[in-house]
Ligand SMILES: Nc1ncnc2c1ncn2[C@@H]1O[C@H](COP(=O)(O)OP(=O)(O)O)[C@@H](O)[C@H]1O
């Protein structure tokens with residue numbers, strides 16, 4: 001490969017005698033670089049395929065699904081399956097569509113997100129700045145729980161809840177999300193506050209501010225970014241929850257994921273793959289929207305929730 | 310005692326309550342029930358290790374545990390390898406970097422239910438990719454792993470890797486970006502080829518990121534439940550059962566609370582045996 | 598300002614876990630005094646200051662401010678104000694918000710707050726900055742605001758924890774003068790932490806040199822500079838550093854003499870703190886600017902010459918031992934020259950070779 005030196009303008013006297021490289025290095029596509037892009041593009045195609053297939057299937061009619069192939073774009077795209085999934089799809093004999101689950105998920109989501117973030121923020125703040133006795137032990141216990149399978153807690157919790165009258169209620173599922181969101185929420189707030197200069201806290205104490213005023217007027221305004229991160233984590237986490245919704249929400253409040261699974265597994269009549277896929281897409285829409293609109297913040301959320309300890 | 314410190318104690322009350330009642334209390338309760346003969350209704354008749362013995366003899370439990378180890382090993386290693394490859398490649402100043410990153414990470418934002426249903430459809434033995442292969446002429450192509458008891462667990466691995474590889478990529482990419490650029494200059498001056506630099510220099514510097522990623526993946530392995538429910542519902546037969554699902558089914562459908570709690574306690578003990586030394590090590594590392 | 602603002606630290610002990618940071622520390626700071634706590638980093642200066650402020654609880658001992666035992670008082674109730682090394686400005690508040698926060702917390706009348714912020718801002722010439730956020734200020738401006746926040750509190754005791762160490766040399770000199778002026782104008786008691794001996798020497802009425810959980814010396818800047826209590830203080834204070842010669846005391850008690858190979862220094866005129874023991878091993882310390890040359894009887898070879906602008910520092914060797922001398926810039930010396938030194942007795946510092954204590 002001849003490397004003709006570039007970057008010399010005509011009329012400008014050349015430096016040196018002749019052919020040695022000068023100026024900007026020529027860009028060349030090496031085999032390594034080509035392989036790298038090929039790998040990335042193929043992997044990207046693999047990652048996109050399920051989403052594409054879901055979308056294509058949801059826009060097809062059943063005959064086209066049976067005859068055509070998986071990857072083809074629908075000949076006559078129709079949103080009929082989406083409409084059906086949203087408003088008339090059946091679970092058992094109940095044919096009110098996913099909209100019920102959607103509304104339930106929203107009703108669960110809003111209070112759960114607010115409550116879990118509030119408790120986590122206060123706990124994280126207290127642990128980082130006030131360090132009361134036993135703080136280390138409490139934090140250790142919280143971190144331990146982050147790894148423990150939920151199955152260990154579920155049965156006694158169901159019993160406690162039914163005793164307290166929280167079973168199968170909106171309040172119950174909100175409390176459950178708060179309980180199991182606590183480790184991660186505490187962790188990210190604690191880490192955020194621990195990274196702030198301790199002198200700030202001291203300055204506020206000298207200024208006479210007490211526990212809640214330091215929290216509300218000094219620390220919380222500085223925690224806005226981490227609150228956004230916490231919201232992203234909790235909104236996607238709670239929306240995507242299946243097991244708690246199944247166990248604690250009760251028949252009246254089943255979240256969208258549970259209802260989706262019921263619709264897809266409903267044995268009534270012939271399976272309608274287009275409706276199933278439309279329902280699946282509908283359920284995925286909220287977290288996908290959060291993901292695409294939050295951009296780098298989503299990654300920050302992963303990083304914040306990932307630094308255990 | 311200063312008043313602010315009393316406030317601090319009060320503020321911690323919810324966390325303390327949750328830790329005591331929910332975490333410690335229910336764990337103890339679960340362990341206690343596992344030694345009783347509770348079936349559908351709780352009972353306080355102690356039966357010693359009987360539930361644990363029947364657990365060991367329970368074929369479905371044995372399959373579940375085996376599945377968990379096979380799934381865990383394959384899923385964690387595949388996700389780490391794929392995630393590292395993607396991170397390293399994206400780190401090579403590729404064009405459309407953020408587009409690639411978004412594409413690799415988006416599955417992670419979706420639930421296991423959605424993931425499971427999507428892959429269940431893709432791998433459908435009659436209408437899925439097998440039909441696609443036949444349609445484009447590969448009539449010899451046969452892919453029915455979703456309904457083959459000896460292969461179905463690999464389909465769960467496939468779906469889970471698709472779901473989580475982006476997570477690994479994001480964590481490792483953050484680690485890579487945190488590496489001092491002068492390391493690369495030093496390696497270039499030393500004449501190390503790029504791949505060699507990654508293997509011998511960069512990889513050892515990423516141990517922290519790898520540990521984090523492994524921890525997150527391992528947690529999701531232990532909690533594996535929704536994916537199995539959505540994709541196969543444990544089938545065919547019990548071929549894709551997992552421990553979490555074993556517990557849930559015995560708690561709520563099969564009404565064998567004693568056996569379910571014995572299974573849950575076994576899971577707990579295993580986790581604690583693995584996680585406690587790790588946590589201890591971490592705590593000490595932070596202090597020094 | 599409260600009528601009294603003297604500070605008394607009585608037998609204070611503080612540990613972090615098993616690590617003891619302060620050990621039975623006593624310190625009396627008079628009304629309106631400017632006391633500097635000087636010491637290497639990690640010696641417990643900030644810990645002591647935080648204890649005075651009530652930000653760190655003491656394990657033992659008492660802290661009195663203005664004649665009141667405040668050991669268990671909240672920081673806000675101690676009549677103190679504090680300035681921090683990292684400024685610790687509240688990032689989401691304007692300069693005005695920062696300065697007035699303490700008064701607002703205390704529920705002071707609006708007009709009062711307004712007036713006090715204005716006065717403090719004028720004093721520090723930051724009136725133009727009042728509506729800005731801390732992120733829009735330079736380092737020097739931030740530190741002025743941090744001082745302003747303390748001024749507004751109208752406290753009797755000011756605690757300053759390395760307030761200038763994040764600034765560049767020029768700003769540091771400028772603000773040093775400013776702080777000195779404020780002290781003269783307010784007449785408040787100031788306790789100022791630094792590891793920079795120049796700051797200590799220029800600002801202090803008295804300096805407390807700290808190391809190893811204790812106060813090593815408490816005295817005026819002159820005391821500390823000219824009569825260091827031990828070898829640590831002698832080494833830590835002064836730049837360029839004091840030079841040392843290892844030797845022993847002569848055996849004739851009527852004419853005390855310092856003896857080392859190639860060196861004999863008569864000590865008549867040296868103010869011994871305690872009666873010297875003949876033959877005792879000692880270290881002789883002398884500051885480079887106190888070494889005289891020309892007609893002395895100590896032969897020294899010049900090894901290196903370091904110009905320092907207004908003067909120069911010559912590194913010498915006497916026998917086997919190094920020593921330095923400060924000379925006017927125009928003195929013609931070069932490597933390899935031989936000087937004849939004289940070490941005047943009243944400029945010397947003698948330390949016990951074993952304990953390091955001043956003799
Ligand atoms: N919160 C703390 N926990 C444990 N050790 C501490 C803490 N704060 C300070 N120390 C230790 O106490 C000693 C004195 O610290 P400090 O008072 O900050 O020193 P200085 O201000 O003189 O540099 C140091 O050795 C430091 O490591």
Ligand SMILES: [Mg+2]
Nearest residue numbers: 639642643759
């Ligand atoms: Mg300090």
